[in-house]
Amino acid sequence: MTDLILRAENLDRSFGGIHAVNDVSLEIPRGTLHAIIGPNGSGKTTLFNLITGHTHPSSGRVEFDGQDITGMAYAKVARKGLAKSYQITTVFPLLTVFENVRIAAQAAAHSYVFWRPADGIKAVTRATEEVLERIGLAADRDVIASNLSHGDQRRLDLAIALATSPRLLLLDEPTAGMSPTETAATVELVRELNRDVTILMIEHKMDVIFDIATTITVLHQGKKLFEGAPAEVKSHPLVQEVYLTGSL
Amino acid sequence: MDQLISQLVLGLVSGALLVLLALGLNLIFGLLEFINFSHGALYMVGAYIASYLAVATGTLWLALLVVPVVMAALGAALERTVIRPMYGREQVDALLLTFGLTYILIEGVRMIAGSGGRRVAAPEILAFQVDLGVGRPVPAYLLFVVVVVGLVVGGLWLFLQRTNVGLIVRAGIRDHEMIRALGVRFDRYRTLVFAIGIAVAGIAGVLTGPITGVYPEMGADILILAFVVVVVGGMGSFWGAVVAGLLIGVLVSITTLYASIYAGIVPFVLMILVMTFRPRGLLGAT
Numbered sequence: 001m002t003d004l005i006l007r008a009e010n011l012d013r014s015f016g017g018i019h020a021v022n023d024v025s026l027e028i029p030r031g032t033l034h035a036i037i038g039p040n041g042s043g044k045t046t047l048f049n050l051i052t053g054h055t056h057p058s059s060g061r062v063e064f065d066g067q068d069i070t071g072m073a074y075a076k077v078a079r080k081g082l083a084k085s086y087q088i089t090t091v092f093p094l095l096t097v098f099e100n101v102r103i104a105a106q107a108a109a110h111s112y113v114f115w116r117p118a119d120g121i122k123a124v125t126r127a128t129e130e131v132l133e134r135i136g137l138a139a140d141r142d143v144i145a146s147n148l149s150h151g152d153q154r155r156l157d158l159a160i161a162l163a164t165s166p167r168l169l170l171l172d173e174p175t176a177g178m179s180p181t182e183t184a185a186t187v188e189l190v191r192e193l194n195r196d197v198t199i200l201m202i203e204h205k206m207d208v209i210f211d212i213a214t215t216i217t218v219l220h221q222g223k224k225l226f227e228g229a230p231a232e233v234k235s236h237p238l239v240q241e242v243y244l245t246g247s248l
Numbered sequence: 249m250d251q252l253i254s255q256l257v258l259g260l261v262s263g264a265l266l267v268l269l270a271l272g273l274n275l276i277f278g279l280l281e282f283i284n285f286s287h288g289a290l291y292m293v294g295a296y297i298a299s300y301l302a303v304a305t306g307t308l309w310l311a312l313l314v315v316p317v318v319m320a321a322l323g324a325a326l327e328r329t330v331i332r333p334m335y336g337r338e339q340v341d342a343l344l345l346t347f348g349l350t351y352i353l354i355e356g357v358r359m360i361a362g363s364g365g366r367r368v369a370a371p372e373i374l375a376f377q378v379d380l381g382v383g384r385p386v387p388a389y390l391l392f393v394v395v396v397v398g399l400v401v402g403g404l405w406l407f408l409q410r411t412n413v414g415l416i417v418r419a420g421i422r423d424h425e426m427i428r429a430l431g432v433r434f435d436r437y438r439t440l441v442f443a444i445g446i447a448v449a450g451i452a453g454v455l456t457g458p459i460t461g462v463y464p465e466m467g468a469d470i471l472i473l474a475f476v477v478v479v480v481g482g483m484g485s486f487w488g489a490v491v492a493g494l495l496i497g498v499l500v501s502i503t504t505l506y507a508s509i510y511a512g513i514v515p516f517v518l519m520i521l522v523m524t525f526r527p528r529g530l531l532g533a534t
Contacts, residue, residue, distance in 0.1 A: 121412065
């Protein structure tokens with residue numbers, strides 16, 4: 001049996017009369033990069049929220065690293081090591097880049113007493129600097145977040161998620177609104193991050209994930225339409241019909 | 249002229265005490281998202297505890313150390329028990345709860361200490377006058393109050409700007425959903441901030457004793473002014489509260505000298521002007 005970081009079983013969620021997510025199951029082995037694609041309204045974001053605990057499923061269960069987290073509050077899920085980067089830019093606009101990332105690093109250093117000993121503080125600072133270095137924002141550490149370019153704000157968002165030392169990183173369209181150059185850099189960054197953290201990402205642009213995903217799940221109208229390796233997805237007639245020709 | 253200088257000093261002192269209350273209100277409103285109506289009553293409780301401690305120990309010094317700790321503990325206990333269930337409900341619920349708390353505290357103090365009020369002696373070591381070079385000599389205790397307030401304000405600022413906890417408090421004021429999503433145990437920060445706000449109100453209570461004495465309604469009088477300070481300075485603005493507190497203290501004091509019947513309305517006229525022409529307050533974020 002493979003070592004799963006996440007197992008979602010028969011997730012179901014309706015809003016009003018709309019079946020946003022309909023009987024979706026996912027199995028994500030540790031270390032992989034799993035992508036979810038689908039046209040707008042196919043339930044991608046709802047599925048994400050069901051996993052993070054921002055929304056609770058009507059039925060089904062979510063297991064993270066062997067532990068049942070169904071119905072658990074999102075703050076608690078986050079503490080267990082499941083980080084989410086957001087589709088919208090949700091950095092703290094009036095704090096510096098460094099402070100933004102530091103908050104997340106502090107949250108990760110949990111078990112905290114309010115007045116941590118000095119070397120604990122140093123460790124958090126070091127972790128913050130490492131993340132900034134890795135994401136390529138080290139030079140901008142003292143810039144107020146709202147003054148960053150859109151692309152850099154998205155990178156900061158990624159840096160925040162990474163600084164929580166997640167065991168599973170959820171990325172919601174990390175390249176949305178980016179120029180082709182920024183997109184290429186971000187894809188490269190995601191590939192690099194995947195070397196030591198499992199990633200589950202939603203993506204709208206097909207070309208972005210074909211190169212980097214281990215497995216792709218195609219959602220359509222809340223249901224799992226197909227799942228497989230990128231090459232299989234690309235050539236699958238149903239996927240082409242629904243996704244490639246339908247929406248793009 | 250001599251009188252003007254004296255009134256100015258008095259105005260600065262009462263303004264400084266207002267600043268302490270306004271900063272606590274502001275922080276609590278920012279992070280806990282409700283208006284703590286019991287802030288004045290807790291300030292009064294701090295002042296009473298200090299008045300008894302001063303009698304028991306023969307000096308106010310111990311009270312200055314003990315009262316903030318006791319008030320922080322009381323604040324934390326209140327937050328954990330009666331205030332916590334109010335989160336996520338209509339804001340008016342927390343307002344009503346703290347309004348009720350105010351009356352319980354005031355009546356409680358009346359039952360224990362009587363309605364009459366108590367006098368509190370300033371520390372003996374400060375029982376002298378200081379010649380400022382202009383105007384009449386000023387009681388050293390008043391200058392001491394300004395210095396203590398300055399230290400508390402500076403300490404709060406450093407706490408917010410330089411510590412790990414302060415960073416999360418600042419970010420939480422901005423967006424506590426995000427803070428939670430990162431896995432921060434936000435509840436603890438709420439407790440901490442409430443405790444700090446109440447401790448600071450307690451310090452203001454201790455300092456007030458030797459100036460006006462302590463009496464059960466002392467909190468109600470100053471609370472309204474503290475609200476005005478928060479609005480004039482700008483909701484959520486740290487330095488706005490400091491500037492507005494000193495400004496209102498001095499304005500009231502000077503008006504008392506020249507047109508005392510208007511002194512009571514000056515803060516409210518200022519508030520109306522600010523709300524009309526600068527709705528976010530003097531230093532509020534735009």
